[in-house]
Amino acid sequence: MNIVDLRSDTVTRPTPEMYEAMMAAPLGDDVLGDEPTVTKLEQLAAKMVGKEEALFVPSGTMGNQIAIATHTKPGDAIIVEEEAHVIYYEVGAPAMFANVLTWTLPSDKGTMDPTTVEKRITSANLHTPGTTLICLENTHNRAGGTIIPMANLKEYRNIADKHGLKVHVDGARIFNAAVALNRPVKDLCDDVDTVNFCLSKGLRSPVGSILAGPKEFIDRARIWRKRMGGGLRQSGVLAACGIVSLTKMVDRLAEDHANAQLLAVEIGKLNGFTTDSANTPTNICLIGTETSAEEWQAKLHEKGIWCFPVAANRLRLVTHADVNGAGVQRTVEVFAELAK
Numbered sequence: 001m002n003i004v005d006l007r008s009d010t011v012t013r014p015t016p017e018m019y020e021a022m023m024a025a026p027l028g029d030d031v032l033g034d035e036p037t038v039t040k041l042e043q044l045a046a047k048m049v050g051k052e053e054a055l056f057v058p059s060g061t062m063g064n065q066i067a068i069a070t071h072t073k074p075g076d077a078i079i080v081e082e083e084a085h086v087i088y089y090e091v092g093a094p095a096m097f098a099n100v101l102t103w104t105l106p107s108d109k110g111t112m113d114p115t116t117v118e119k120r121i122t123s124a125n126l127h128t129p130g131t132t133l134i135c136l137e138n139t140h141n142r143a144g145g146t147i148i149p150m151a152n153l154k155e156y157r158n159i160a161d162k163h164g165l166k167v168h169v170d171g172a173r174i175f176n177a178a179v180a181l182n183r184p185v186k187d188l189c190d191d192v193d194t195v196n197f198c199l200s201k202g203l204r205s206p207v208g209s210i211l212a213g214p215k216e217f218i219d220r221a222r223i224w225r226k227r228m229g230g231g232l233r234q235s236g237v238l239a240a241c242g243i244v245s246l247t248k249m250v251d252r253l254a255e256d257h258a259n260a261q262l263l264a265v266e267i268g269k270l271n272g273f274t275t276d277s278a279n280t281p282t283n284i285c286l287i288g289t290e291t292s293a294e295e296w297q298a299k300l301h302e303k304g305i306w307c308f309p310v311a312a313n314r315l316r317l318v319t320h321a322d323v324n325g326a327g328v329q330r331t332v333e334v335f336a337e338l339a340k
């Protein structure tokens with residue numbers, strides 16, 4: 001049976017070009033600071049997001065947690081959307097590593113209201129913790145790959161500057177947002193201090209993320225990376241794939257978006273399922289299920305369609321390069337058959 005794996009865009013396998021790049025990459029020891037391929041990737045990544053420097057890290061989770069720990073001190077508070085990956089899917093890491101508390105705010109499809117953000121800022125005194133960081137997520141995973149409007153980014157920046165806060169964006173899929181908006185990714189990073197993005201999702205690398213920001217920040221982030229066990233040696237074999245990701249794999253994300261849109265439109269027509277195709281701007285299609293999403297997952301799995309339930313009555317389908325048009329078509333057919 002042909003499997004259509006829509007569990008996540010992380011499942012993409014390295015391309016032949018990536019294997020060739022791994023073979024050809026000049027290598028060194030990145031902990032000792034002489035890994036030429038990692039350095040090349042970091043410089044390319046920093047340039048693309050418009051930051052002074054970048055740091056290659058093993059995972060998006062580690063990149064986010066390094067960022068939070070580097071921006072804050074124990075006992076600080078950070079403002080974060082209530083279903084953000086950094087708190088929902090990172091097993092309590094901000095409490096364990098940075099030792100910060102989180103002011104969690106509701107959102108409209110992943111975008112927090114700037115006025116609400118500003119009201120939530122507390123200053124350090126005898127009673128309240130000092131709020132020192134606003135943490136954004138673009139695109140927003142649990143909201144369905146939604147994009148933070150550019151005007152909001154500017155507003156968060158102004159609020160942060162007014163109150164002396166930093167802004168970090170968990171941009172695991174920020175390239176998806178950039179492609180959907182038809183803008184260079186740098187535009188989406190100009191108003192934040194630091195950005196973290198995944199090479200290992202739609203950009204098809206097997207492993208790795210990038211954390212980028214000012215040089216002074218990256219110097220301190222590098223220490224946190226070592227402390228967390230993320231200092232790698234001949235990581236040029238992985239960085240070589242990352243270079244292919246950044247130079248060859250960005251534009252094709254548009255195909256994933258078209259496929260997710262198609263799923264949202266077609267599955268939305270079926271009995272027992274609801275979708276919101278107008279709010280499916282990138283590669284994550286959320287499907288409301290009248291009956292248990294877990295039961296639907298099992299039924300779909302039997303037919304070779306793999307996906308995850310992300311709430312009691314919600315399935316998530318993530319499109320990526322290893323699912324082609326035929327796979328998407330088959331997915332729609334299986335949903336239609338089961339919906340009868």
Ligand SMILES: *Cc1c(COP(=O)(O)O)cnc(C)c1O
Pocket residue numbers: 058059060061062064085086137139140141170172173198200209
């Ligand atoms: C996938 C993801 C991450 C990081 O994931 P890793 O699996 O640790 O690389 C961070 N934030 C968001 C929004 C994500 O979707």
